[in-house]
Amino acid sequence: MVEFNPDEPLVARTFAELAVELHDAPSVEETVDAVLQFALRAVSCTYAGLVLAARGGRAEIGAVTDPLIEKLYRFQLDAGDGPLLDSLGEQIIIGVRDTGTDTRWPEWAAKARALGLGSVLHMPLAIGEQTVGVLSLFSTEPNAFGDDDLAIAHILARHASVAVAHARHDESMTQAVDARKLVGQAMGILMIKFDVDGDRAFAILKRYSQDTNTKLRDVAQQVIDTRNLPAH
Template identity: 55%
Template sequence: MPFDPLAETFGRLATELFDLGGVEETVDAVVQFARQAVRCKHASVVLITHGRRPEVVALTDPGLADLYQLQIAAGAGPLLTTIEHEEVLLITDVATETRWPAQWVEVVTGAGIRSALHVPLMLAGRAQAVLSLYGEQPDSFDDDDVAVAHILARHASVAIASARHEASMAQAVDARKLVGQAMGILMERYDLDSTRAFEVLKRYSQHNNRKLRDVAQELINTRRLPHSD
């Protein structure tokens, strides 16, 4: 596989990924590019949510969702192994695998998949996503394919981390706006200054074990402070 054209393509990909902004849009672009760059049958990206539960974000074939749901339910499979060990996992022939439950082999081969390449995406110093590539024949991936997947994983990791940060910042801005509006309602209704209004919101948030933005949103919607539990 020639690398000079790929180097130019990867440079263009990096620019395109950062222009996308959203996490889902970024992940979908990674999956589509991976399928072309490695010439595999299917590709997917699974992200780890805040609860440390894998969540399928992008698939080239919706039918692949069953592969992941099976692993998540069983607590075993190459996806979880890749996350746990934070290492590239190459499966040359699914039909001969014995590391995971036989049901996994049946589902994968039933989907027409005979080989797979799983690459961890490192975010904030740990594996928080996995890029998976699937082939229809045994030994579908050679050393060049693994090298390309490594490069793509690095680009994807940076782009996804950036998209997540932007999404987090946008949520923080929205939360501040909601709190500001709620404070304004309290200040007008009860003749409070901004410090006292914020203290009231904070007290309700802590007492009811709810996020401050949720308390603010309810106040805005109902014009009343939430009932205490």
């Protein structure tokens, strides 16, 4: 437990606590959840959400603090239009002061109003040229976000960009190590069962992966589970 000076400004204490919690978060999911919970505390928002940039420029919902935010996210992802996608694609801050008067995305604005949202702020997350995602802040009131909120959201977005990027990297490295272990075990099974060397065993796994359009690690897992080659 971290001790804080009670005379220290609330925002400084909040971000100090955030830095500690993000450092200790063991996964992408928990990192994203920590960012959203701090957003609710530090910014004048009713709800928050975070969308992650996936391969091919796609967007995937990381987490939301309320199901209605997921509905609004899904609406944009299905329509292929909205401030979230523009913020993600162009790495720009997009604020909607009043969903009742904003005319840039009329269908999205109507959906946001129907969900009871008055104002929205999208903050892009990026490390250099690498797009990480978008942090979204929502309020039921129009004109809810002032200059102080924007400044705090800037700092939060910078913290979140680094933390999420590192968490995703660590998770990918762990998955890669696990995949190598699975492939190694499957190769050992094939080498004994079919009396082949390591190169031949790997070639067999690779062929099954390509022919069935199945990830190599999944083919390896099937070999481990059944002690035999998958049906093909």
